[in-house]
Amino acid sequence: MKVAITGKGGVGKTTLTSMLAYILSKDYNVFAIDADPDMNLATNMGVNNNIKPLSEMKKLIKERTGAEPGSTFGEVFKINPYVSDIPDSYSYKINDNLRLLVMGTIEKGGEGCICPASVFLRALLRHLILKRDEIVILDMEAGIEHLGRRVAESVDLMIIVVEPSLKSINTAKRIKKLAEDIGIKNIEVVLNKISNIYEKKVIEDKLKEIGLDVLGTIPYDKNIIKADMSNTPPYKYKSQSFSAVKKIAEKIKNRY
Template sequence: MKIAVSGKGGVGKTTFVAALARVFAENGKKVIAIDADPVANLAVTLGMKNVSEIVPISQMKDLIKERTGASDEYGKFFSLNPKVTDLPEKLSLEHEGIRLLVLGAIKRGGGGCACPESAFLRALLSHLIVQRDEVVIVDMEAGVEHLGRATVRAVNALIVIVEPGSKSIQTAFQVKKLADDIGLKSIYAVGNKVASDEHKSLIKNGLNNIPVLGFISYNDKILESDIVGRAVFAENDQLLSEVRQIKENLVQSTKGT
């Protein structure tokens, strides 16, 4: 399974990615979780320690320069297909059966030429999605910027996390349009922070033709885990139970893709 997860900021993408990674790992699957959100919180959500010491891959300038052949001079050539096959083992952190890679942010606009960084991260992500045999789950910002046209064919599902509310639902349609533009058709939604049947109906009716894989209830233990600094799924049977059902629905929905 190769899964990308997107959605508006604050809807609970990272919580879902961490719990889904845990559910796959507890079934004996090898899992690589990729933090591709500029606001990188997946490590702490998985319960990893010393997360402030993690250096995002996009900030590894010497490595990127070495692999892409880029120079400091503007306009110079660099490789669009750098060697990355050895990096998942070298750059990932392992925690309770889950490997984590933190990609980091890409500078845009006036921040200088980010082309070598972008090419490097795209090559690494493409390798992970297309060539590796682990379950790969990508925590993305509200878009599909990290997914090139070459990688989308290997993605089994793009899951948009939606909370009750028109802004979150509108973001889901924006993400769907971006995904459609690059040919990614297997798009699903998961409702989060759901506190009533009315919330479920609001999400289902609002999403119209985007299939909903399931719902995650509003859960005080999720906030508590952040306060005390433990994994979001630790001591949270309700969250794991709901995500297990979502995972089963996902597997059934993507058979043959």
């Protein structure tokens, strides 16, 4: 099972990713992939070590692609680099069934979208989604075009996290169109930071208008703020939000 989690910045997709990965790892082998340029998933999973993102491993990228990161498309490098050993060799072990892989970003001054680092990361994404047997959960940015059509068609579920704001709903609408354009068939919403039934109903009605179904609802939870301030994984707080994510995990297991 391959799940991509996306949404507007700040809606709680990284928190959902960490809790969902932890819960599913009780029964399955799981890879949690930080594919968001903000790279906060490690912190959310209680990893205090400074994990070097793959995009910054210049020696590795040169070894696999034949060119230095930052090289342009005019220079010769491998567009299908060997990456099958990367998940096991460069991931961080959270528990016996759960591993974390931080991809990083190539969006830096002077680097284009077609360069050795970009090719390397895209090849790794393809391998994780198309070749690995484990559950793979991707914490993504809102823009999803870099998945590519072949990879996107193999994603079992895309979850768009929505909070109580019009901006968040509008972002969900844009993501839905992008996801459908590249072949993702199953797109559902998780509502987060919901304070009351009325708020939930209003958002559900707006999402229904744009053709999005709600997979589950996570209530507003002060324990998430406490977890963040104390650098504690949110799944260690067996709170209302944790219970809500457990229900979401059960639905995913039953449907996908």
